[in-house]
Amino acid sequence: MKIKEINVYVCSPGRNFVTVKVITEEGIYGLGDATLNGREMAVVSYLQEHVAPCLIGRNAHDIEDIWQYLYKGVYWRKGPVNMAAIAAIDMALWDIKGKAAGLPVYQLLGGKSRQAVTLYAHASGENVEDTLDKTEDLIKQGFKAIRLQSAVPGLNVTYGVLGDKKDYYELQGNRPLPPEEPWSTQKYFNMIEELFSKARARFGNDVHLLHDVHSRLTPIESAKLGKLLEPYNLMFLEDASIAENQDSYKIIRHHTTTPLAIGETYNTIWDCKDLIQNQLIDYLRAAATHAGGITALRRMADFASIYNVKTAPHGAPDLSPICFAAHMHLNIWAPNFGIQEFVGLGNEQSKSIFKQSIEVKQGMAYVSDAPGLGIEFDEEAAKEFPYKRSYLPVSRLEDGTVWNW
Missing domain, CATH: 3.20.20.120 (Enolase-like C-terminal domain)
Known part of the structure; x- marks a missing residue:
């Protein structure tokens, strides 16, 4: 079951969400969440420019191999941007495997x-x-x-x-x-x-x-x-x-x-x-x-x-x-x-x-x-709520020192 296409969507229905859709040649698709609050577009760029091109044509059933490829294969391991991108692809592949098997992921x-x-x-x-x-x-x-x-x-x-x-x-x-x-x-x-x-x-x-x-x-x-x-x-x-x-x-x-x-x-x-x-x-x-x-x-x-x-x-x-x-x-x-x-x-x-x-x-x-995961994503509805740049707060002590938020 080869991966044919990977699309990335950003919408803001109150909060910004980054959604990944992995589509196979058989037409079965899976969904994943790649949201990194306040740094959403960094993950979008990483997925579109560096991850998606490497996965087209690969077997969507090879979840473990793809995970290791995206983690070990980049040399620059870990990090929130990298791991959010890996997470979204991984969720989507589990979703695909469940749909192909006719079983919920927990099974x-x-x-x-x-x-x-x-x-x-x-x-x-x-x-x-x-x-x-x-x-x-x-x-x-x-x-x-x-x-x-x-x-x-x-x-x-x-x-x-x-x-x-x-x-x-x-x-x-x-x-x-x-x-x-x-x-x-x-x-x-x-x-x-x-x-x-x-x-x-x-x-x-x-x-x-x-x-x-x-x-x-x-x-x-x-x-x-x-x-x-x-x-x-x-x-x-x-x-x-x-x-x-x-x-x-x-x-x-x-x-x-x-x-x-x-x-x-x-x-x-x-x-x-x-x-x-x-x-x-x-x-x-x-x-x-x-x-x-x-x-x-x-x-x-x-x-x-x-x-x-x-x-x-x-x-x-x-x-x-x-x-x-x-x-x-x-x-x-x-x-x-x-x-x-x-x-x-x-x-x-x-x-x-x-x-x-x-x-x-x-x-x-x-x-x-x-x-699969038991969830669907309406692409047309998502278009009604475009991305809005936003951040979480920064914390300071009362003397002005930057602190942990």
Whole structure:
């Protein structure tokens, strides 16, 4: 089954998405997500100029060989642009193989390990009480795991809390350059324990609570936070600190028993190898789009399982519904799956472009038995929402120092 054509589409139904369509000579096609938020066109150029020409005429069934060819064959390995491109091709090839076999991708991976995928939703408020009210709404919808984020008093913007703005894009107005946001660790610490102490008092211990620090803290500050939150029994503390130096997590691990999760910016297994094998984390949050696709994430999940690390794939709105579909197949298969981040199935604009068959009820996602990934892409509808240059924010300390966003 030879590859005949590879097309790349960029659309912006609220967020920019890069979609890859691999078409075979038999007419069977597959879809992949190559979105790299804020650097979308770098991946588009890489795919069109450097990847697609190398794959025309190759056997679409040779998923592993093509993955290795794109990873090892470039000499310049890893990196977000390279791995997002590989990921999109890889997803599309798994989609093709599933359609050719008449089977959903999870069956090709080995079948189900569970009947449904547990999700965690986001409760983000302008203050602690607002966050708790939104948490209550999500509990009523059936969610049993919820990430709590609250605005920090004294800071005009806080990660995860957009107030009256619908999206980070709106922070940029008519001048599409990165917005800048202030950060104060001291002001954050003044708020954070109140959020979780009141959450436990109001909702008890039956609901799983999570929190995303988004790498704002140094390792010793993260250790302090983890210890502070131990009485509130978090499911996990996400991205407590940057782990470019993976040994940094030894400091956090040695001071707290709060479970730790990281990985949404990781591109390969090498980014998390030491964290996993030294058992410094409990959940791996790598995303299929950013970490090399289904082939790579399956390998990472298998490696993590040896060390009792669970998977909890990234699920931000800057990953397209195609990536979410890929995660669903991985999640329903992976014996060490933990939980899936969930921000909804897209807005109405997105739903007009990406036709998916995933059902969500009572905080669980049910994967379709449609062949392949079970998702379709409407090229004509996508044309109605052209690409808009945009960026995620930049963070600065109150003295002006550039910090981790």
